[in-house]
Amino acid sequence: MGKDVLTGEHFIHGDAACAEGGIAAGCRFFAGYPITPATEVAERMARRLPEVGGIYIQMEDEIASMAAILGSSWGGVKSMTATSGPGFSLMMENIGLGMMTETPCVVVNIQRGGPSTGLPTLVGQADVMQARWGSHGDYGCIALVPCSPQECFDLTVAAFNFSEIYRLPVFVLADEMIGHMSERVVIPRKADLVIVDRPQPKVGKDKYLPFESSSHMPAPMAVTGQGYHVHVTGLTHDERGYPVITDTVQERNVRHLVDKIRRNAEKIIRFETLGIEDATVVVVAYGCTARVARQAVENLRGKGYKVGLLRLITIWPFPSALIRSIAGRVKAFVVPEINYGQIAYEVERTAGGAAEVLLLALMGGSIHSPEEIEEGVAEFL
Amino acid sequence: MKFWRLPLDSEVHSIPHGTVRIIENRCKGCGFCIEFCPNGCLKQSKRFNAKGYHPPEVVSYAEDCADCGLCSLICPEFAIFTQLDEAKKITESDILKVSTRYSRKDKRYVKS
C-alpha cells in the first residue's frame, strides 16, 4: 500500500494539491468526469487512489459523478468529485440531494469563465452565487476559496472536516489560475494533520434518529451495513427519515438544514486581514484575485495610504458580521472579482449603506493587475 | 383431470394444508388473491373494511387451501397470508376433490 499523506515539500499545481488534500483527509472514493481545468484532479486521483486502497471511477457525466459520491459516502467512505462550471451546473440536483439527506462529501469546482462553455481554459470566478444558491430550495452551505496550491491542499482537508462535522457536501471553489499554478506545497506529517471523522450513533436502532433536528448540529451518521436501516430520502422527511409531506415537517426539516450552518457560522468562517485596523479603504478579495489585491494593498501601504485587505477564505457562510463591524469606520470597500458582481453584492448588502462599495469587475479570461486595483482604491483616498 | 384410482405412491405423499389469515383493513380489494388462488379458496366478502373495500373471505370449502403461498405472494398490500397446518395423507376423497376443484375453477385447467 502506498502512502496516503505525502509528507514533505512538493512543487505541484493546485489541482494536484486538491487531490492530495482529499487523500490526506481520508478520501478513498473519487467519481468524476473530465473537464478543463479540473481534469488534473481526476488524473491525480486515478493514479493515487489505487495506491492507497481507494477507488477512482470515471462516470458517464457529472450528474452520475455527484450521485456516485453520495452513494459511496453512505457506504461509509469519504468521497469527492471535481469539476468546472458546466459540470457544476449538472451536479446541482444531486448537490441538493446531498444537502437534503445530510451527506458528507466534497465538491471541488475549478472555476473557468462562463456562462455555458465560456472560456474552458481561462480563469473565472462567476460560480460563487451558483455555489450558494445553485440547487433549488433552501439549505445552508459551506464554500472555501483557496488562493494558492498550498491552500488547495489545506482547504480540501478543511472541506472534508467540515463535511464530516456538519454532514453536507462542502465546496472548494478554486479557479483556473490557482488550479493550474504550480508552487511549493508543504504537506505536513500525518500526525500533525487534523482529520475529523463523522460521529457514529451511540444508541440502538429503536432510539436512533438519523435526521435529528432539535439541536443545531446534525445527528451522528449510521451508514450502510451497520444495522440501523436508515431510510435516506430527498423528500421532506421526519427525524426518522420517513417521508412526511406536511408543512410542519418541512418547517423543521428546512430550518435544520439552514440553521446548522447559520447558527455555527462563527465557527466555520475563516478570513485573513492585512492592515484593516487603521484602514479607510478595505479591499475585499478571494481566490486568485486576492493575490493581486495583496500586492496592490502592500504597494499603497508602502506609499503611506491607510488601505486594508480582507481576504475571504470561506465565502459561504459569508462573514457578514465582520463586514458590518468594519463598515462603520471605513469610507469604502473595493471588491475586485472576476465576474460582473457577486460577492460585491454581499458586501454592499451587509455594509448596509455605511460605506461605499466599488466593484472592480472582470468578465473572465484574465486577472486584475495590481494597478487596476490601486486605481480603484485611489478613488477614495 | 380425473384419477381412476388412488395413486400407488399416495402413502409417501401428503397434502399440505393451510389456514388463511386476512388482515382486512390492509386490503384494497384488487381481487388478485381471489382470482388466482389455484384452489378457489377465496371470495369477495360483502363487508366493507376501514378503507371502504371488500376484503376477501375464505369460502366454505376452506380446507382446500394447500398453503401454496400464492395469495400472499400476489397480494400487493401484505393483507393476506397462510399458515401451514398439519399435512395429511392423501385419501380417496381428496382425489375426488381435486377433480371437482378444477372444474370449479377456470375451465382451461380442466383436462378430461
Added chain:
Amino acid sequence: MRVRCRKLQPFNKEAADDVIQKDHGLHPDDKYLKPGRIPHIWCPGCGLGVVLTTFIEAIRRKGLPVDKCAVVSGIGCTGRVAGYLDMDTYHTTHGRAIPFATGLALAKPDTSVTVFSGDGDLFAIGGNHLIHAARRNVNIKVICVNNFNFGMTGGQAAPTTPLEAKTSTTPTGNAEAPFNLPAVAHAAGAVYVARWTTFHPRQLVHSISQSLDKKGFTFIEAIAPCPTGFGRPNKLGSGLEEMRFYRENSEIRNGIDPGLAEIKLRGKIVVGTFSDVDRPDFLENYQNNVVSKVLSKGDKPGKGRAA
C-alpha cells in the same frame, strides 16, 4: 435583517412509535418492512406491491441477512419501494438511482445492492446511467418495474409506451416506438436479463434469487399493471383485468434473443430468462488492471511528482 418564523412543532417520537405499534407485525413479511410505513401509497390494483413482495420472498429464500442488503430507488411510484423496506434504503433523485448505487456498491462490496425503479426513471432520464453501469458490469441488481407510463406524474408517455398507446401526453396515440428493455440491457452488457409480469410472482422470485447470486450487473423487467395511468386511457380495465391479460397473453420463452421480445399494445408478452452469462465485474477488473499493477510498480507513491 430580523427573521420571524412559525413556532416549531417538535418531533414526537412516542406518538410516531404508537402508530407503528398498532399495525406492524401482523403479516410475516412485516419483518422486512419499515415499521409504520404500511399501508403504502400505491393505487388499488397496482402491481408494485406484488413486485415488492417477490423481492422480499427472494431475500427470505436466499436467507440474506437484511444488514447485508441495500435498496436504492429513483423517483416515481416505483421509487417509493425503497422507503418501505426495513434495510438500508436510499430514495435518490429522478433517474440517478444507478449512479448512486454504483458509489454504494463500490464502497460496500460486501453488501447486496438492488436498484428498484420505474421504466421512466431507468430508461428516460436515467437511460445513460443504465447502459454505462451495465457496460462496466458494476455489481448491482436492477429490478425495473415497467408499467408502460410515468405513473407518479399522472400517466404521461414513457420510453416504454407502445406505439399507438394512449397516455395523457399522447391523447391520440403514441407516435414513438418504445424501447425493448431486456434487449437494451443485454446489448449494454448485463450478465443476467429476465422479464416477467406480476402474474408470474413465482418466476419473479426465482429470477430475483438467481440475480442475487450473480456478480455483476443484472437486469429484471417486471411488467406491472398501472390501472390509473395506463389502464384507464387504453381501456385495459382494472389491475385485475390487466393481470388476466398477462395470463392469457404471456408466452414463456427462456433463452431466446431478447431482441425478439418486443411488446406491442395489446400484443403478446414474451417472458422468461433471456440471458445468464459470466464476466468479470468492475471491481475484479479494477483489481486486476489497476490496483495490482499500481502496487507491483513498487512502493514509490507519487513522490513529489510535479503533475
